[in-house]
Amino acid sequence: MTRTIVDVSDEQILRALLEVEDISNRAVAARLGCPYRRVEEVRKRAGLPAYVRGRRAAYATLKEAFLAQVEPVQGGHMRWTGPREKTGTPVVRWRSLLDTAYRVAFRLHHQREPVGYLTRSCEIPGCVAGAHQRDLTMREALAAGGAS
Structure with a gap:
């Protein structure tokens, strides 16, 4: 299976990260067709918290x-x-x-x-x-x- 890497802007990646609450770098990368490491870099530069795998608390407080x-x-x-x-x-x-x-x-x-x-x-x-x-x-x- 050959993967096609699409030229995606940082702005598109950031929009995808902010569009869905609590989304992984891999999910954004798969959706946009870019490397997940690039999504990780954009997330860090934007100051967004790292994605944490696993079950989430139902309530914040x-x-x-x-x-x-x-x-x-x-x-x-x-x-x-x-x-x-x-x-x-x-x-x-x-x-x-x-x-x-x-x-x-x-x-x-x-x-x-x-x-x-x-x-x-x-x-x-x-x-x-x-x-x-x-x-x-x-x-x-x-x-x-x-x-x-």
């Missing part, structure tokens, strides 16, 4: 993973649509992390780690809204007459 698995409900509540443990507890899986949706929601909303176990401040079963989660510190402050 923990927040993105959480938000993709909830749906807002009237009254500021959040219904979990993602996976659950056998006990029914909603869980967030992101990269190597596995945590309850309640704890992730608390962290995202309050920008800190929860202290102790979490309880809901609302009466909606299973609500995973971060603003509706209370940790030990908040419960103690509420019992002492402070703000929630």
Whole structure:
């Protein structure tokens, strides 16, 4: 099998690299009929990240993973649509992390780690809204007459 190498401009290569998200140098080279090493050089000169083989994370951030698995409900509540443990507890899986949706929601909303176990401040079963989660510190402050 004879390969025909086509004269392709750097601009054409760059356009092909930017046209499809996360495309390999070999795929661009095959599509344009040029050497993959040339595509690699254009990618480097343009400052584009190197193509990484293998499986990609479904979500770029923990927040993105959480938000993709909830749906807002009237009254500021959040219904979990993602996976659950056998006990029914909603869980967030992101990269190597596995945590309850309640704890992730608390962290995202309050920008800190929860202290102790979490309880809901609302009466909606299973609500995973971060603003509706209370940790030990908040419960103690509420019992002492402070703000929630």
